[in-house]
Amino acid sequence: MKILVCISHVPDTTSKINFVDNDSRFDTNGVQFVINPYDEFVLTRAMWLKEKQGASVTVVNVGDTSSEATLRKALAIGADDAVRIDTVPTDGLAVAKELAALVKQGGYDLVLAGKESIDYNGGMVPGMLATLLGYNFVNACIGLDIEGDTATASREIDGGKEILATSLPLVVAGQKGIVEEKDLRIPNMRGIMMARKKPLNVIASVNDEQATASASFEKPAPKSACKIVDADQLDTLVDLLHQEAKVI
Amino acid sequence: MSVLVVAESSEGTFKKTAFELTSYGKKVAEQLNTDLVALTINVQEPEQLYNYGASKVLSLSNDGLTVFNASIYADIIQQAVSKENASVVLIDSSANGLYLAPVVAAGLNAGYASNVVALPQSVEPFTVQRKAFSNKAFNNTVINSPVKVLGLAKNSFGIVEAPVAGSTEAFSPSIAESGVRSVSVEQSSGTVTIADADIVVSGGRGLKGPENWGMIEELAGVLGAATACSKPVSDLGWRPHSEHVGQTGKPVASNLYIAVGISGAIQHLAGINSSKVKVVINTDPEAPFFKAADYGVVGDAFEVVPQLIEKLQDFKRNNA
Ligand SMILES: Cc1cc2nc3c(=O)[nH]c(=O)nc-3n(C[C@H](O)[C@H](O)[C@H](O)COP(=O)(O)OP(=O)(O)OC[C@H]3O[C@@H](n4cnc5c(N)ncnc54)[C@H](O)[C@@H]3O)c2cc1C
Ligand SMILES: Nc1ncnc2c1ncn2[C@@H]1O[C@H](COP(=O)(O)O)[C@@H](O)[C@H]1O
Numbered sequence: 003m004k005i006l007v008c009i010s011h012v013p014d015t016t017s018k019i020n021f022v023d024n025d026s027r028f029d030t031n032g033v034q035f036v037i038n039p040y041d042e043f044v045l046t047r048a049m050w051l052k053e054k055q056g057a058s059v060t061v062v063n064v065g066d067t068s069s070e071a072t073l074r075k076a077l078a079i080g081a082d083d084a085v086r087i088d089t090v091p092t093d094g095l096a097v098a099k100e101l102a103a104l105v106k107q108g109g110y111d112l113v114l115a116g117k118e119s120i121d122y123n124g125g126m127v128p129g130m131l132a133t134l135l136g137y138n139f140v141n142a143c144i145g146l147d148i149e150g151d152t153a154t155a156s157r158e159i160d161g162g163k164e165i166l167a168t169s170l171p172l173v174v175a176g177q178k179g180i181v182e183e184k185d186l187r188i189p190n191m192r193g194i195m196m197a198r199k200k201p202l203n204v205i206a207s208v209n210d211e212q213a214t215a216s217a218s219f220e221k222p223a224p225k226s227a228c229k230i231v232d233a234d235q236l237d238t239l240v241d242l243l244h245q246e247a248k249v250i
Numbered sequence: 251m252s253v254l255v256v257a258e259s260s261e262g263t264f265k266k267t268a269f270e271l272t273s274y275g276k277k278v279a280e281q282l283n284t285d286l287v288a289l290t291i292n293v294q295e296p297e298q299l300y301n302y303g304a305s306k307v308l309s310l311s312n313d314g315l316t317v318f319n320a321s322i323y324a325d326i327i328q329q330a331v332s333k334e335n336a337s338v339v340l341i342d343s344s345a346n347g348l349y350l351a352p353v354v355a356a357g358l359n360a361g362y363a364s365n366v367v368a369l370p371q372s373v374e375p376f377t378v379q380r381k382a383f384s385n386k387a388f389n390n391t392v393i394n395s396p397v398k399v400l401g402l403a404k405n406s407f408g409i410v411e412a413p414v415a416g417s418t419e420a421f422s423p424s425i426a427e428s429g430v431r432s433v434s435v436e437q438s439s440g441t442v443t444i445a446d447a448d449i450v451v452s453g454g455r456g457l458k459g460p461e462n463w464g465m466i467e468e469l470a471g472v473l474g475a476a477t478a479c480s481k482p483v484s485d486l487g488w489r490p491h492s493e494h495v496g497q498t499g500k501p502v503a504s505n506l507y508i509a510v511g512i513s514g515a516i517q518h519l520a521g522i523n524s525s526k527v528k529v530v531i532n533t534d535p536e537a538p539f540f541k542a543a544d545y546g547v548v549g550d551a552f553e554v555v556p557q558l559i560e561k562l563q564d565f566k567r568n569n570a
Contacts, residue, residue, distance in 0.1 A: 016517075
């Protein structure tokens, strides 16, 4: 099995979100970038497949040089090699086209990605990639078993879950559940040393069409102060919720 | 040209969000000076959508389609797009909608904006506002492709009646094969899901243990709300994982979110930012949640919640 794990490089969840250049660009100043949390779950799942069933694991990012540290971290967690497709990712469809070219060329039969990137929250690259490739696709995956060419996957649905039967070649967009949080691999010293020697290949972009473009960013309007209601005056709270907030 | 809305249903009846999406679609169609067409699959009363502005409904009935399948549904939507010459396709942010939309977009070589929160700011260029950075900001996105796919964020528009004289047409597209098959569905019945709920009552570690959730469930019961929890609560096994809300759990976009004994860590707030009105009940006036909330009660949940339940019961009796 040849596994490709798609890694997006995103600001750490605690980052201050600010914009510069007339609110056209995210301010990366002082921001720590990490492997997208959803991608960490699928990367660990890929490691298990490699160890228990035998597979090669390549990690890929569509991005500029700034994401190489993130790819090195994925190598330290145990991926065999890394690919960076050299272009700034701005549109989900464009990213999916870059990835599709790599999957075709590399013959990957299982592509693991996260449910969404926590920066743009697009939730689009994996489904688009599967469609461009004609691969089967499971979204919001919370459990995955693979035997030979067949796969059983569960996905989260509103208020429950659905079990799906499918087969390779397959794209899976995963989240917590595909492995649990306690199982997440973190790089150890040996892994970090080994990662330095593993290949990180930079390849050129193949697509120059962008279906969408970011025009500007905005921050939500500042919120008015919290109204404190006395714990002995809960009638007031009920009144406020009914008359002022109109939510009950 | 037209705007196509994919109106979601469950067991033959529309989901509430189908009316919201249709209401939204009507306004987009007005902005583009065109008509709104709705696509329904196995719905008994498709004409309900006339009331929200759909002047044409493509009604597909097929026993083979009772279970959702993303690639088959996407293929059907693409056929509807070409039949109706649609330039904008609107899809819900339900679990199925989020599965479907990128598949539809890639099939149409269309730009896709998910989590859209408002009507297009302009149609030339076609610019929409969507959530980004886990609700900490908005991004104004321009879609340049001839066909545009939009996913409307939950509870961001509301239901607006705009009755039109409509017509319903039987639709019989070709049905594709899929390499993905549904084996079984496990759904908790009877209780309101976090995704569908107008009100969510959520408990944190301040509640001390799973044995104390009775009052949370009771409060939710009075309000017709769904129950939720913070991450440590589900990690400790006090509540099921499906209730975990936040950055790494479920997003909540309810009208009212009541947080009991939750400190308001940034990762928790990231998941609830798009709830309209937030109430916090916490013993610690310094808890960060008070900065994010609209209404707060500084007090012990074990005293406040039972009293609040009583007051709400009184309120319901008086307003019945
Ligand atoms: C990468 C990452 C991702 C994370 N993702 C999430 C996520 O998705 N969702 C999430 O929730 N957390 C998440 N967390 C954890 C988050 O940082 C907090 O640790 C967590 O939200 C705290 O949960 P809590 O408020 O229930 O507990 P605590 O922080 O322990 O707070 C308990 C609160 O209860 C109050 N209290 C105590 N007794 C009472 C009483 N009798 N009555 C009323 N109030 C009382 C206390 O004053 C306190 O404010 C994440 C953390 C990391 C690092
Ligand atoms: N620039 C990128 N490079 C590699 N993988 C990506 C990139 N952007 C998104 N992905 C993958 O697609 C998933 C969903 O991202 P998105 O569609 O951007 O929300 C992520 O969790 C990654 O696995």
